[in-house]
Amino acid sequence: MNKIWFWLIITSICILLYLNPEIVLPTMMQASEDTLKLCLSLCAIYSVWMGILQVMEDSGINKKLSKLLSPFTKKIFGNVDEVTNELLCMNISCNILGMGGAATPLGMKAMQRLDDGSGKANRPMIMLIIFASTSMQILPTTVIGLRITAGSESASNIILPTIIVAILTTFIGIGLALIIEKLKKGKKKTK
Amino acid sequence: MSVYLLPVLILLIFVYAKSKKVNVYNSFINGAKQSVGIVVSIFPYLVTIMIMVQFIKISGLASLLAKLVSPLFNLIGIPTELCELVLLKPFSGNGSLAILNDIFTTYGVDSYIGRSASVIVGSCDTVFYVTTLYCSQTKVKKLLYAIPVALIATLAGAILSCLFCRIM
Numbered sequence: 001m002n003k004i005w006f007w008l009i010i011t012s013i014c015i016l017l018y019l020n021p022e023i024v025l026p027t028m029m030q031a032s033e034d035t036l037k038l039c040l041s042l043c044a045i046y047s048v049w050m051g052i053l054q055v056m057e058d059s060g061i062n063k064k065l066s067k068l069l070s071p072f073t074k075k076i077f078g079n080v081d082e083v084t085n086e087l088l089c090m091n092i093s094c095n096i097l098g099m100g101g102a103a104t105p106l107g108m109k110a111m112q113r114l115d116d117g118s119g120k121a122n123r124p125m126i127m128l129i130i131f132a133s134t135s136m137q138i139l140p141t142t143v144i145g146l147r148i149t150a151g152s153e154s155a156s157n158i159i160l161p162t163i164i165v166a167i168l169t170t171f172i173g174i175g176l177a178l179i180i181e182k183l184k185k186g187k188k189k190t191k
Numbered sequence: 192m193s194v195y196l197l198p199v200l201i202l203l204i205f206v207y208a209k210s211k212k213v214n215v216y217n218s219f220i221n222g223a224k225q226s227v228g229i230v231v232s233i234f235p236y237l238v239t240i241m242i243m244v245q246f247i248k249i250s251g252l253a254s255l256l257a258k259l260v261s262p263l264f265n266l267i268g269i270p271t272e273l274c275e276l277v278l279l280k281p282f283s284g285n286g287s288l289a290i291l292n293d294i295f296t297t298y299g300v301d302s303y304i305g306r307s308a309s310v311i312v313g314s315c316d317t318v319f320y321v322t323t324l325y326c327s328q329t330k331v332k333k334l335l336y337a338i339p340v341a342l343i344a345t346l347a348g349a350i351l352s353c354l355f356c357r358i359m
Contacts, residue, residue: 012246046226054222059208140313152300173344
């Protein structure tokens with residue numbers, strides 16, 4: 001992450017110095033301003049979803065959901081404590097239902113609880129990141145909306161391939177991670 | 192059908208909570224309260240990544256890289272027109288939506304390119320954005336293999352998107 005960020009920034013600035021040096025600082029300012037706007041809308045989105053999520057938690061829906069999903073999460077994330085497991089289950093369900101706005105705060109809370117302070121990501125954290133970034137979604141609402149605006153005749157004919165690809169990518173990601181974990185364990189044993 | 196999914200779900204949650212004697216009003220406030228804190232704490236991380244996204248777009252680095260990798264991408268089944276989208280997708284959700292719109296106007300929404308692009312954008316999230324947000328609340332510095340694996344899965348998703356759009 002660190003290295004990618006550093007090198008991409010350095011290369012970009014070098015190119016811009018050659019092409020159009022005046023634009024470097026305004027670009028940074030613009031990006032910052034855009035982020036502030038994004039954060040405002042995120043704040044609005046999170047407020048709504050976290051309100052709803054709190055209602056779900058207080059009414060015990062979270063506990064039921066996590067019971068339902070825990071055989072699955074135990075396999076992927078390994079043994080985590082009960083509260084974290086609840087957060088993970090909620091995060092996954094929100095991702096699947098297309099409530100990305102709700103999934104993110106849940107994921108961040110789960111990450112906080114999983115953090116062991118060693119500075120290195122542990123297995124459940126890595127799984128969560130992979131799961132979130134390859135997120136399954138039942139309805140790609142934003143894309144369908146864009147297609148309708150662009151005047152598509154069959155805006156929703158991408159739903160089926162999208163779902164299939166989304167599920168497959170999640171499996172590929174999780175599968176690869178599981179293989180790597182197995183290899184690591186094997187190495188430790190031979191040492 | 193899909194129009195009703197979320198509204199009905201929210202309604203059910205509220206009604207269920209009431210039946211469990213939860214004070215929905217207070218509960219909602221307690222939840223919503225936490226959002227400001229979260230957004231304030233993620234802001235610096237977001238600024239940093241957004242600056243990078245803006246830079247690689249404006250400097251033309253993204254399209255340059257797209258040109259470089261296009262022969263390789265063609266080999267695994269990704270058309271040249273989609274290379275920039277595939278490259279930018281892991282960094283920026285909004286950026287890739289903008290490119291998606293461009294693709295719609297240039298190649299047509301219902302063309303093969305338009306449909307593949309839709310599936311690519313719809314089927315994966317933005318790896319770096321998600322990772323930045325999720326790690327912003329922790330002390331984690333070393334992510335080990337998380338990002339490479341997520342990127343490989345995203346790339347595989349792009350290949351599969353192009354494949355499925357050809358068949359379906």
